[in-house]
Amino acid sequence: MTKMPNYISTTNACKLCKPLGAALAFRGIEGSVPYLHGSQGCATYMRRYIISHFNEPIDIASSSLSEKHAVYGGAANLKLGLTNVTKKYKPRLIGIATTCLTETIGDDVPMILKEYGRETAAAARPLLVNVSTPSYSGTHMEGFHAAIAAVVDQLAENPGVSDTVNLLPGFVSSADYRYLAEIMADFGVKTTMLPDLSETLDGPALLEYEKIPGGGTPLEAIKGMGGAKATIEFGRTLGSSKTGGSVLAQKFGVENMRLGLPLGIGETDRFFAGLQTVTGLETPWKYAMERGRLVDAYVDAHKYVFGKKAIIYGEEDLVVGLAAFLAEIGVMPILCASGGRSGSFAAAIAAATEVSRSMTA
Numbered sequence: 001m002t003k004m005p006n007y008i009s010t011t012n013a014c015k016l017c018k019p020l021g022a023a024l025a026f027r028g029i030e031g032s033v034p035y036l037h038g039s040q041g042c043a044t045y046m047r048r049y050i051i052s053h054f055n056e057p058i059d060i061a062s063s064s065l066s067e068k069h070a071v072y073g074g075a076a077n078l079k080l081g082l083t084n085v086t087k088k089y090k091p092r093l094i095g096i097a098t099t100c101l102t103e104t105i106g107d108d109v110p111m112i113l114k115e116y117g118r119e120t121a122a123a124a125r126p127l128l129v130n131v132s133t134p135s136y137s138g139t140h141m142e143g144f145h146a147a148i149a150a151v152v153d154q155l156a157e158n159p160g161v162s163d164t165v166n167l168l169p170g171f172v173s174s175a176d177y178r179y180l181a182e183i184m185a186d187f188g189v190k191t192t193m194l195p196d197l198s199e200t201l202d203g204p205a206l207l208e209y210e211k212i213p214g215g216g217t218p219l220e221a222i223k224g225m226g227g228a229k230a231t232i233e234f235g236r237t238l239g240s241s242k243t244g245g246s247v248l249a250q251k252f253g254v255e256n257m258r259l260g261l262p263l264g265i266g267e268t269d270r271f272f273a274g275l276q277t278v279t280g281l282e283t284p285w286k287y288a289m290e291r292g293r294l295v296d297a298y299v300d301a302h303k304y305v306f307g308k309k310a311i312i313y314g315e316e317d318l319v320v321g322l323a324a325f326l327a328e329i330g331v332m333p334i335l336c337a338s339g340g341r342s343g344s345f346a347a348a349i350a351a352a353t354e355v356s357r358s359m360t361a
């Protein structure tokens with residue numbers, strides 16, 4: 001029998017667990033600890049997955065339910081866990097996401113948190129935000145957006161109209177959050193970016209482990225989001241789902257400008273046009289020059305990439321953005337796939353690549 005050669009298999013799933021996305025969103029908030037209401041195994045899997053992806057430490061607390069709690073409910077463990085996390089971490093916020101187990105047994109987390117509020121002194125309690133994230137009903141991206149919507153819904157107030165712009169980029173890399181903050185600063189516009197994983201999941205090497213890393217969206221800024229002059233939210237496939245931008249529009253009348261992820265020239269032009277509309281300012285010269293250099297690079301590389309075919313798979317909005325970019329440079333996406341089920345994936349790709357085609361026509 002012929003011996004098969006050894007090989008290394010790498011599996012990159014494009015659909016992960018829903019509360020994992022919520023834990024990532026909570027991690028991007030100042031002084032916050034993500035907390036899973038479920039079994040230890042869920043929290044361990046998520047910590048392990050996030051740590052190996054980001055190469056950064058992350059603590060995710062758990063109410064550590066066992067078989068007994070699947071029968072009698074997990075309220076007592078949830079409350080005890082909150083008290084323990086408060087003592088150990090001294091967080092400013094605990095972001096609580098449910099899991100498959102607690103959704104299946106029907107634990108009423110908002111009601112349990114109300115009880116906990118009555119049983120503990122307000123001064124001894126951090127802010128608590130909860131989100132329902134049964135993993136059998138969505139992906140990590142849906143969990144991420146649901147957590148952002150819950151944060152805005154439960155914390156934002158209307159302190160009166162301000163000049164601030166809310167930026168809700170969705171789940172992008174730490175470097176992307178940093179670059180988006182730089183763009184907003186260069187425009188000279190005061191911005192609340194939610195979340196902000198630029199420091200919390202990409203920090204410097206430290207001599208001592210920080211239980212809660214510095215950085216993240218300031219809580220005071222989140223409270224003021226209801227008074228912002230507009231929200232810019234990335235996500236062509238978000239449709240009619242409840243998001244941070246839709247909550248702010250419905251509760252406080254903040255205009256929600258929903259755009260695609262700014263990948264490639266077409267989608268990035270739409271982002272900068274949106275910024276110009278919201279701020280009434282011109283795009284800084286630095287970015288006009290960057291755009292010009294990129295067009296030049298497109299021209300230089302055209303003879304090498306034109307007519308090639310590509311298969312793209314991943315998170316829905318990332319695939320949409322990459323398809324738009326590839327269409328711009330003459331690469332034909334012949335198969336686009338995702339684990340998400342927004343229902344607007346195909347239409348979003350058609351719309352984003354239509355923008356690209358009209359640019360190059």
Ligand code: SF4
Pocket residue numbers: 017018019038041042043045098099100101135136
């Ligand atoms: S049981 Fe559900 S919540 Fe827990 S890790 Fe698995 S998919 Fe995620």
